[in-house]
Amino acid sequence: MPDRPDEGSSSKPTVMQRQGYLEVVLQPTTSSDDIKRQFEEILQICMVRKPSRLFVDFTPISGKFTTLERYDLGMIGARFVPYVDRVAVLVTPEVRDPEKLGSQVARNRGLNTDNFVDRAAALAWLLGR
Numbered sequence: 437m438p439d440r441p442d443e444g445s446s447s448k449p450t451v452m453q454r455q456g457y458l459e460v461v462l463q464p465t466t467s468s469d470d471i472k473r474q475f476e477e478i479l480q481i482c483m484v485r486k487p488s489r490l491f492v493d494f495t496p497i498s499g500k501f502t503t504l505e506r507y508d509l510g511m512i513g514a515r516f517v518p519y520v521d522r523v524a525v526l527v528t529p530e531v532r533d534p535e536k537l538g539s540q541v542a543r544n545r546g547l548n549t550d551n552f553v554d555r556a557a558a559l560a561w562l563l564g565r
Contacts, residue, residue, distance in 0.1 A: 449474045451481055456563055457489035466499030475512045482519040489562050490523045497531055506533055510541025523549040524562035
């Protein structure tokens with residue numbers, strides 16, 4: 437997916453501490469490189485805070501992503517394993533991958549994660565157990 441020239445270099449996710457979990461909201465973009473930078477920023481935050489539960493609001497993201505881009509995002513997600521016990525990712529129906537490739541890649545490497553299109557269902561899963 438082509439990057440837009442002025443997009444992304446300073447996009448930082450919004451971070452909010454919630455009751456029982458850390459919530460991050462990605463900044464709007466269609467660039468997979470910008471999403472990766474934002475994921476790296478979230479990883480750095482999690483390395484310091486070590487939240488047991490992480491809620492990632494991916495809904496500001498739009499565009500179509502290739503299989504390789506989804507794989508790469510899953511590989512970044514797998515790096516969260518030592519710092520986070522459970523990750524719920526909220527996506528729009530347009531961005532959602534029915535195969536959930538990114539989540540599957542991260543799960544195969546030990547991350548307890550899933551994608552949702554409904555916020556209430558995502559939070560119920562995240563805070564369950």
